[in-house]
Amino acid sequence: MSNTRRRTSLVFIMLIGLGLVAAPAVFQMFTRAPMGGDMIDDFRQYMTVEEVAKFEGYMAEIRLAEAESREVLRAGLVESDVLSEAEYDTQFILVSGFSNAWPAIDEDMSDLVETMSQNVDNFADVDALPPFPLFPWFFVLPGLFVAVIAAMALRRRSDAAARPLAWALVGLGIAIALAPAAFQMFTRAPSGAEMIDDFRPMMVEERVQAVQGYFVSIGGAEGQLRSSAVPLAVESGVGPLPAIDQLTSDWPTIVGEFAPMIGTMVDNVDNYEAVDALPNFSLFPWFFVVPGVLIALSAAQLVRSSKE
Amino acid sequence: MQFTNGRRVAAALLALSLLSAACGSGESSDAGDSAGLTADAVTTTVAAETTTPESDDEATATTEATVSLFEGELVGLFEVAAADCGAADAVSGSTFRMAQIGATLDDGPFIPNADSSCGDLTVTPLTPGTDGGLLTGSYQVPPDPAFDSQGSGLANGIAEPVTFFGLSFAMATTDEAIPPTITASDGVLTGDLSAVAAYYAGLTFNQGAPKPDGATPGLTFEAPVGTIDPDTGAYVLDWASQIVGGPFDNFTGIWHLEGTFVPG
Numbered sequence: 001m002s003n004t005r006r007r008t009s010l011v012f013i014m015l016i017g018l019g020l021v022a023a024p025a026v027f028q029m030f031t032r033a034p035m036g037g038d039m040i041d042d043f044r045q046y047m048t049v050e051e052v053a054k055f056e057g058y059m060a061e062i063r064l065a066e067a068e069s070r071e072v073l074r075a076g077l078v079e080s081d082v083l084s085e086a087e088y089d090t091q092f093i094l095v096s097g098f099s100n101a102w103p104a105i106d107e108d109m110s111d112l113v114e115t116m117s118q119n120v121d122n123f124a125d126v127d128a129l130p131p132f133p134l135f136p137w138f139f140v141l142p143g144l145f146v147a148v149i150a151a152m153a154l155r156r157r158s159d160a161a162a163r164p165l166a167w168a169l170v171g172l173g174i175a176i177a178l179a180p181a182a183f184q185m186f187t188r189a190p191s192g193a194e195m196i197d198d199f200r201p202m203m204v205e206e207r208v209q210a211v212q213g214y215f216v217s218i219g220g221a222e223g224q225l226r227s228s229a230v231p232l233a234v235e236s237g238v239g240p241l242p243a244i245d246q247l248t249s250d251w252p253t254i255v256g257e258f259a260p261m262i263g264t265m266v267d268n269v270d271n272y273e274a275v276d277a278l279p280n281f282s283l284f285p286w287f288f289v290v291p292g293v294l295i296a297l298s299a300a301q302l303v304r305s306s307k308e
Numbered sequence: 309m310q311f312t313n314g315r316r317v318a319a320a321l322l323a324l325s326l327l328s329a330a331c332g333s334g335e336s337s338d339a340g341d342s343a344g345l346t347a348d349a350v351t352t353t354v355a356a357e358t359t360t361p362e363s364d365d366e367a368t369a370t371t372e373a374t375v376s377l378f379e380g381e382l383v384g385l386f387e388v389a390a391a392d393c394g395a396a397d398a399v400s401g402s403t404f405r406m407a408q409i410g411a412t413l414d415d416g417p418f419i420p421n422a423d424s425s426c427g428d429l430t431v432t433p434l435t436p437g438t439d440g441g442l443l444t445g446s447y448q449v450p451p452d453p454a455f456d457s458q459g460s461g462l463a464n465g466i467a468e469p470v471t472f473f474g475l476s477f478a479m480a481t482t483d484e485a486i487p488p489t490i491t492a493s494d495g496v497l498t499g500d501l502s503a504v505a506a507y508y509a510g511l512t513f514n515q516g517a518p519k520p521d522g523a524t525p526g527l528t529f530e531a532p533v534g535t536i537d538p539d540t541g542a543y544v545l546d547w548a549s550q551i552v553g554g555p556f557d558n559f560t561g562i563w564h565l566e567g568t569f570v571p572g
Contacts, residue, residue, distance in 0.1 A: 219473035223422025256459035259509035263554035
């Protein structure tokens with residue numbers, strides 16, 4: 001191989017290495033990847049089959065109680081002339097307001113919980129990847145090694161003298177190309193991409209604030225049912241109200257579970273945006289494979305030429 | 309209590325010097341009988357009557373300076389007077405309410421708390437805790453653990469935990485900020501309550517004014533505002549603090565304490 005061609009090949013390899021070094025800075029991975037790590041840490045406790053099933057159960061429980069408040073409690077109080085419909089709606093304004101809002105709340109919250117359910121496996125895949133804060137270094141360190149070795153090879157005066165370094169570059173290239181396979185990125189990264197896509201409509205400020213409002217609406221209604229409406233129903237012989245009783249009994253637990261979960265959503269809107277701003281997760285394996293293959297092939301050519 | 313208001317101290321010294329001059333000259337002074345500290349008023353009044361040099365017709369000028377114990381930095385206990393919701397929603401005493409996202413302090417909207425005993429459900433009454441109220445100059449940290457198994461707050465020094473949406477929220481001061489500080493100047497209160505925090509649903513919400521880092525997000529007060537009666541120590545203290553993060557992110561806690569200040 002001519003000296004010029006060797007130098008051209010090595011410069012090409014060095015540029016690929018420098019490209020790997022620069023990639024995290026270009027994609028702001030040093031700030032975004034740790035934020036993704038924080039998000040994964042925060043959601044880990046909720047993204048399990050058991051936890052999601054628990055929230056689905058809470059939604060079903062609230063759904064039953066809301067229906068009972070309309071069909072049994074309100075209807076019973078009105079039919080027994082304890083209150084007119086208008087009086088009920090005024091006296092128990094939090095309950096009636098909640099009933100009016102419930103269809104939209106149910107649809108939105110159920111969608112949220114269902115999305116969580118559908119992404120439990122995706123989350124597990126992403127969580128099994130190496131820690132997010134390390135991601136930038138998976139580019140920087142191999143890239144740095146490649147660039148330095150290529151620069152050292154450039155200083156060698158002959159192909160033969162550069163051969164050991166060329167072999168090292170071949171090894172590095174293969175390692176970089178195989179890294180995604182080693183970390184199962186070809187299956188896990190697309191799972192992450194799917195999860196990011198699924199949560200995109202939810203992890204926005206407006207949607208999260210709406211969920212905060214639902215919590216207030218449900219909490220206010222439960223309190224008024226417990227403190228005022230149900231006692232009046234009992235006094236008036238309206239009932240039984242097993243679904244409302246169940247909700248009342250479980251409500252402190254539900255609040256204790258829902259509030260931190262909503263808080264986790266609120267606190268991770270920024271983190272989600274940071275992750276969403278990264279390149280599509282499905283592309284990540286190829287960010288290693290393509291440069292790795294190019295480095296390995298170019299370096300292998302150098303090795304072969306040096307033997308001729 | 310400490311006297312840190314330089315102007316007041318200077319006035320007191322001036323009055324004392326005038327009193328000394330009056331007594332030294334042998335002039336009678338009926339004001340001297342009234343000078344001193346009365347336990348009820350907790351006010352020191354020093355009055356002096358002296359003859360002005362220009363006055364030959366026994367005209368006098370009276371200089372009076374009042375030094376209240378309720379001036380300067382107030383270190384002690386701000387007793388929390390229990391709220392009285394009244395028969396017609398006329399709430400007196402200490403209360404809490406929470407403003408929703410995008411609310412104004414005056415017009416809300418506020419979050420209704422169906423567990424409130426007040427006619428206006430957006431007002432949650434407070435009752436004094438085991439310490440009787442808010443201590444200044446020291447912390448009232450929550451117990452460890454700060455929550456029961458369901459997430460209800462357990463701190464009960466300042467005020468008794470109150471039920472809000474089925475769970476109790478508790479009030480304490482955290483040593484992650486400077487201790488509560490309140491100062492009075494001519495009956496006007498201000499200070500730093502950045503250490504105040506609420507405990508609810510297993511979560512901690514700073515409710516300080518300002519925030520521990522000095523920030524005043526949203527409707528957060530730069531400092532608590534209030535008044536104190538220089539004679540009785542009866543005070544009113546108000547502040548608002550917007551929640552940052554968590555399920556009530558951007559909601560604002562509005563605190564109103566009233567009662568009597570007891571110097572420590």
